[in-house]
Amino acid sequence: MAVASRFMCTTLTHHGFSSTTHRTHLGHAQLTLSSRKNQNFHCSVSASDATKTSSVKETIIPWGCDIDSVENASALQKWLSDSGLPAQKMGIERVDVGERGLVALKNIRKGEKLLFVPPSLVITADSEWSSPEAGEVLKRNSVPDWPLIATYLISEASRMKSSRWSNYISALPRQPYSLLYWSQAELDRYLEASQIRERAIERINNVVGTYNDLRLRIFSKYPDLFPEEVFNIDSFIWSFGILFSRLVRLPSMDGKVALVPWADMLNHSCDVGTYLDYDKSSKGIVFTTDRVYQPGEQVFISYGKKSNGELLLSYGFVPREGANPSDSVELALSLEKSDESYEQKSELLKKYGLSESQCFPIQITGWPLELMAYAYLAVSPSSLSGKFEEVSGSLDLDVTSPKQLNRRLFLKQLAVDLCNSERRILFRAQYILRRRVRDMRSGELRALKIFDGFRNLFQ
Numbered sequence: 001m002a003v004a005s006r007f008m009c010t011t012l013t014h015h016g017f018s019s020t021t022h023r024t025h026l027g028h029a030q031l032t033l034s035s036r037k038n039q040n041f042h043c044s045v046s047a048s049d050a051t052k053t054s055s056v057k058e059t060i061i062p063w064g065c066d067i068d069s070v071e072n073a074s075a076l077q078k079w080l081s082d083s084g085l086p087a088q089k090m091g092i093e094r095v096d097v098g099e100r101g102l103v104a105l106k107n108i109r110k111g112e113k114l115l116f117v118p119p120s121l122v123i124t125a126d127s128e129w130s131s132p133e134a135g136e137v138l139k140r141n142s143v144p145d146w147p148l149i150a151t152y153l154i155s156e157a158s159r160m161k162s163s164r165w166s167n168y169i170s171a172l173p174r175q176p177y178s179l180l181y182w183s184q185a186e187l188d189r190y191l192e193a194s195q196i197r198e199r200a201i202e203r204i205n206n207v208v209g210t211y212n213d214l215r216l217r218i219f220s221k222y223p224d225l226f227p228e229e230v231f232n233i234d235s236f237i238w239s240f241g242i243l244f245s246r247l248v249r250l251p252s253m254d255g256k257v258a259l260v261p262w263a264d265m266l267n268h269s270c271d272v273g274t275y276l277d278y279d280k281s282s283k284g285i286v287f288t289t290d291r292v293y294q295p296g297e298q299v300f301i302s303y304g305k306k307s308n309g310e311l312l313l314s315y316g317f318v319p320r321e322g323a324n325p326s327d328s329v330e331l332a333l334s335l336e337k338s339d340e341s342y343e344q345k346s347e348l349l350k351k352y353g354l355s356e357s358q359c360f361p362i363q364i365t366g367w368p369l370e371l372m373a374y375a376y377l378a379v380s381p382s383s384l385s386g387k388f389e390e391v392s393g394s395l396d397l398d399v400t401s402p403k404q405l406n407r408r409l410f411l412k413q414l415a416v417d418l419c420n421s422e423r424r425i426l427f428r429a430q431y432i433l434r435r436r437v438r439d440m441r442s443g444e445l446r447a448l449k450i451f452d453g454f455r456n457l458f459q
């Protein structure tokens, strides 16, 4: 779960997976990215020109369970303990945060190691296939870890009871909360004000492109091993949805990515700072608590210091407003082409490894020093006074209000939560940034000197 979504993107794109168009049962063809007006200072790129896709259909995957089912979870617990999981201080229960989660059955101390899931109960790219020929074919074709594990999961799931992972797969959600299940129209409409819309579209296109690549290069050549009734875009959307929301990267196993049954029942809390990892001494996957838990309390881990948008993108939830100290929004700044000092400024930016258009993460608590340096540079032309008014005018950050949203559906509520949290950050940033840049009008500032001064601060 701590695995970064970025990992997925690089994995898919690094290995030459092309994105070709394929219409899916979900109404996902190649999704369209387009940007709004080209502004100097802006916070989001959005468009609503691609609303042609149909609404999302429920995809029926013949395995897994309802997202809040604890019945299959009991079978999972039994199978895990029969297969070598040591006695646990936690049990799977229905919970207030995250539908199902792990709840303390006994007192748990701060600093205690929990779980101890042995490597034999973990799914990685090296796991043994029930159909060894299928695994061989993928490895011969150098399929990278993410698509390999996604295909493995489908292959094992389709074997139902005859797979050794059957109890695990039966307890996985049949439809994980995931932006992969949102149609283009929903992304355009509900995430209009958020940059997460672009990230979601890229991600969906990556998954569709990866599936198409596997289909063309491998599945179509071995239809007996990879029949289309099983290995299709719907099953890939499911398996990637599972990977995005459950795969963990284990630093002590050289960053290996793994699905860790049992550990993947832990939900995320922004208040804890404890992560899953392989523990060399106990030879199992563990985490160390950073607080005490009483019996009946839900136990949490951290999925990483992610913004609300990133949490929505990978895990399909948004923490309640103000709860996430790592929440941030990207602010895009760029130099005005018409600035008479444009060349000089872009040379200077290049010297420091920055470009004429630059994105900066801003948080409710502040932003990187570099952002202020960049803003000062951008608004400090050689003819200082004449330009200030103009540039601070362009500091009207484009904070588009989401439309009056229909709250009937859960996903729409998520979008509202996300927009609110991002808007809160942007409004505050806009206020402070405008004031600071306006203050400069009264000063005798030398743009390049100031920029150099700021650079010195963070070098």
Ligand SMILES: C[S@@+](CC[C@H](N)C(=O)[O-])C[C@H]1O[C@@H](n2cnc3c(N)ncnc32)[C@H](O)[C@@H]1O
Binding pocket: 001, 067, 068, 097, 098, 099, 100, 101, 173, 176, 177, 245, 246, 264, 265, 266, 267, 268, 269, 314, 315, 316, 317, 318
């Ligand atoms: C690794 S799984 C955790 C187990 C999951 N609750 C289950 O029942 O299978 C990650 C998923 O749990 C849910 N989740 C985790 N933390 C959450 C939180 N703080 N708030 C809401 N949902 C959460 C999300 O649906 C997420 O995609």
